[in-house]
Amino acid sequence: MIEIIPNFHPAIVHFPIAFTTAALAFTTVGAVFKDWSYAAQCRLTGRWMLWGAALSALAAATFGWFAFNSVEHGDAGHAAMILHRNWALGTLAALLALAAWDIWRGRSGKAPSYGFLGGLLLAWFLVTNTAWHGAELVYRHGLGVMSLPDTHAERDVTPQVAAPQDAVPHPAEGHEHEHAH
Numbered sequence: 001m002i003e004i005i006p007n008f009h010p011a012i013v014h015f016p017i018a019f020t021t022a023a024l025a026f027t028t029v030g031a032v033f034k035d036w037s038y039a040a041q042c043r044l045t046g047r048w049m050l051w052g053a054a055l056s057a058l059a060a061a062t063f064g065w066f067a068f069n070s071v072e073h074g075d076a077g078h079a080a081m082i083l084h085r086n087w088a089l090g091t092l093a094a095l096l097a098l099a100a101w102d103i104w105r106g107r108s109g110k111a112p113s114y115g116f117l118g119g120l121l122l123a124w125f126l127v128t129n130t131a132w133h134g135a136e137l138v139y140r141h142g143l144g145v146m147s148l149p150d151t152h153a154e155r156d157v158t159p160q161v162a163a164p165q166d167a168v169p170h171p172a173e174g175h176e177h178e179h180a181h
Contacts, residue, residue, distance in 0.1 A: 009067040015056035020127045023049035024120045031112045054099035061092045084133035091126040098123055
């Protein structure tokens with residue numbers, strides 16, 4: 001099996017974000033502009049995107065469970081992982097419920113209601129909030145990433161004062177960054 005460090009979860013998590021965003025956009029356009037000649041195609045595309053969001057969220061949650069049990073972390077990272085997991089489970093439940101509602105609605109031949117659109121908007125909010133907490137795990141707590149080489153050890157230079165995390169000095173020659181604060 002192909003190995004992705006640390007696991008497959010980061011490779012899959014972007015699909016539910018993109019699919020949910022597309023489902024909301026296409027379904028809303030198709031529902032609001034009912035008389036437009038492409039409205040039915042937008043609604044159909046929105047349905048496919050919603051189903052893709054639900055299925056990819058199921059895959060992301062499955063691989064997220066493996067990640068939860070395989071990534072080394074401390075107490076702060078664990079608390080952040082629990083928060084992300086809880087948001088992810090609620091998001092998954094909402095997407096699966098919306099997909100089921102969409103299947104029922106499609107069989108009955110009904111157009112998306114404003115309640116359904118509100119549910120899609122709520123699902124999009126849940127997905128983006130879950131993604132935010134996932135990004136916090138990586139960028140704030142450093143979970144699931146490989147450490148960078150210690151450039152101070154290479155040059156045998158020890159910094160006197162620890163720099164804030166977002167302002168780490170780059171002592172390598174020929175290496176500059178414009179840091180906007």
